[in-house]
Amino acid sequence: MVRVGILGLQGDVLEHYELLKEIEGVEPVIVKDARSLALVDALVIPGGESTTIGRLIEMRGLRDYIIERVRSGMPILGTCAGTILLATRVEDREVGEVRQPLLKVMDIHVLRNAFGRQKDSFEAEVDIESIGRVKGAFIRAPIIKKAWGKAKIIGRIKHPVLGKIGVAAIQDNMLAVVFHPEITGDNKVHLFLIDMAKGRM
Ligand code: GLN
Numbered sequence: 405m406v407r408v409g410i411l412g413l414q415g416d417v418l419e420h421y422e423l424l425k426e427i428e429g430v431e432p433v434i435v436k437d438a439r440s441l442a443l444v445d446a447l448v449i450p451g452g453e454s455t456t457i458g459r460l461i462e463m464r465g466l467r468d469y470i471i472e473r474v475r476s477g478m479p480i481l482g483t484c485a486g487t488i489l490l491a492t493r494v495e496d497r498e499v500g501e502v503r504q505p506l507l508k509v510m511d512i513h514v515l516r517n518a519f520g521r522q523k524d525s526f527e528a529e530v531d532i533e534s535i536g537r538v539k540g541a542f543i544r545a546p547i548i549k550k551a552w553g554k555a556k557i558i559g560r561i562k563h564p565v566l567g568k569i570g571v572a573a574i575q576d577n578m579l580a581v582v583f584h585p586e587i588t589g590d591n592k593v594h595l596f597l598i599d600m601a602k603g604r605m
Pocket of ligand 1: 454
């Protein structure tokens with residue numbers, strides 16, 4: 405049994421839970437504290453409001469615990485706001501360089517709210533290296549402008565205004581997608597995370 409945690413502080417926690425529940429051999433666990441974090445083999449940081457999730461991570465004293473587990477190899481998946489939290493460098497389309505609490509574990513440069521407002525949300529299929537074609541919902545999504553060091557952009561889409569943009573990246577045990585695969589019900593990204601976890605068991 406692979407225990408996959410979903411950071412349950414804010415955002416679309418239940419959508420990930422429901423999707424993971426349907427995968428055989430997987431037990432989804434909602435993680436709210438260090439004790440539940442210690443029990444999981446992988447972790448999902450869901451979409452939501454990255455500022456709020458980041459503040460709650462700090463308030464609950466979870467920041468160091470998450471970073472420590474990621475550094476020791478626990479597979480982690482950030483979706484949308486989750487990608488923002490993983491990034492080393494974050495800018496906002498409106499306000500520029502942000503001053504919000506981040507985990508800063510992944511060498512990616514992310515632009516927050518790159519597509520504009522909620523009404524500019526859309527669905528698109530993305531070809532992701534090693535994962536395949538994934539259907540994702542882009543909801544006030546960020547984009548991945550750059551990856552360096554061991555981080556690599558592994559998925560791009562062509563946007564009518566922004567051109568070719570990075571929407572998925574990987575760095576060792578860390579996977580970041582700027583869209584929501586849990587909303588379209590496509591489980592390929594989660595299966596990839598689970599495979600990474602199995603590889604360590
Ligand atoms: N715009 C949100 C943020 O900056 C992310 C949106 C999402 O997770 N759907 O945190």
